[in-house]
Amino acid sequence: MTARILDGAELARRCNDALAVRVSALAVPPSLAVVLVGADPASQIYVRNKARVAEKLGFRHQQITLPADTGELELIAAVDALNADRSVDAILVQLPLPRHLDANRVIDRIDPAKDADGCTPASVGLLHLGRPDLVACTPAGCLRLLEDAGVPLTGRDAVVVGRSNIVGRPVARLLELANCSVDHCHSRTRDLAGHVRRAEIVIAAVGVPELIRGDWLADGAVVIDVGINRGLDGKLKGDVAFAEAVPRVSMITPVPGGVGPMTIAMLMENTFRAASRRR
Ligand code: NDP
Numbered sequence: 001m002t003a004r005i006l007d008g009a010e011l012a013r014r015c016n017d018a019l020a021v022r023v024s025a026l027a028v029p030p031s032l033a034v035v036l037v038g039a040d041p042a043s044q045i046y047v048r049n050k051a052r053v054a055e056k057l058g059f060r061h062q063q064i065t066l067p068a069d070t071g072e073l074e075l076i077a078a079v080d081a082l083n084a085d086r087s088v089d090a091i092l093v094q095l096p097l098p099r100h101l102d103a104n105r106v107i108d109r110i111d112p113a114k115d116a117d118g119c120t121p122a123s124v125g126l127l128h129l130g131r132p133d134l135v136a137c138t139p140a141g142c143l144r145l146l147e148d149a150g151v152p153l154t155g156r157d158a159v160v161v162g163r164s165n166i167v168g169r170p171v172a173r174l175l176e177l178a179n180c181s182v183d184h185c186h187s188r189t190r191d192l193a194g195h196v197r198r199a200e201i202v203i204a205a206v207g208v209p210e211l212i213r214g215d216w217l218a219d220g221a222v223v224i225d226v227g228i229n230r231g232l233d234g235k236l237k238g239d240v241a242f243a244e245a246v247p248r249v250s251m252i253t254p255v256p257g258g259v260g261p262m263t264i265a266m267l268m269e270n271t272f273r274a275a276s277r278r279r
């Protein structure tokens with residue numbers, strides 16, 4: 001078997017094109033504000049890519065860049081100002097924040113109506129209750145990739161490796177809402193390979209390059225690799241050993257070009273949704 005490669009860049013283009021048509025029907029385009037604290041090189045790239053797509057879609061876009069030594073009160077004041085700004089529809093605080101800042105206290109402050117990354121307690125609570133509204137962008141992108149590829153979800157055995165608040169937990173909940181039976185693994189899981197081997201759908205959101213080996217995967221499994229890790233050779237690697245996986249699985253996302261572009265596409269959809277509701 002040779003896997004079908006799920007091209008996230010191509011799907012993101014289709015999602016963005018469809019959204020651009022809906023944006024052109026609005027009298028006032030949606031407005032996204034992105035807050036970046038410090039100069040983490042990866043975050044700078046992510047923020048730049050988001051700005052590029054937002055501008056291409058005709059969104060109004062502003063970036064608030066604050067120095068790495070910004071205090072928590074100052075950052076919260078910046079979030080408060082965006083909450084109060086009637087011209088701003090959606091707010092994203094780029095994570096990770098510098099260590100001295102408590103990300104929870106900052107995220108708690110974002111107006112849930114403007115929660116571009118579906119990460120406030122209100123958005124997470126709605127997802128938990130089975131009433132998803134503004135959903136975290138990366139997990140939403142994973143589900144859209146599965147849906148677009150025509151992968152049936154009801155009754156399927158899925159494993160999610162990783163339990164972060166931004167990826168692992170929400171993606172596990174979305175799979176459960178789509179009627180998968182979800183096995184949720186983490187760093188304390190015993191026999192991770194055994195758990196992965198039993199799954200028909202594998203979502204890897206770990207942050208360890210090529211942790212999941214090809215021979216851990218069931219024949220014909222569908223693999224969504226969220227991990228973005230810089231290898232010693234400077235190249236980007238996923239959490240799954242891609243070359244080993246391809247001969248065994250039926251579908252797999254590449255890194256880069258899989259989940260990453262879909263995260264941005266879902267951010268644009270969330271911004272549009274927040275804007276449409278506020279008008
Ligand atoms: P976190 O570090 O917040 O979470 C990692 C999770 O993986 C934790 O739950 C941890 O378990 C688990 N874990 C760590 N080591 C192991 C192991 N050896 N075996 C099993 N589980 C393990 O990472 P994120 O969720 O923020 O990100 C995960 C990856 O996804 C990263 O590579 C990141 O760069 C990427 N990412 C990609 C995005 C995209 O758009 N494509 C967006 C966001 C993230 P425990 O809870 O027990 O510590």
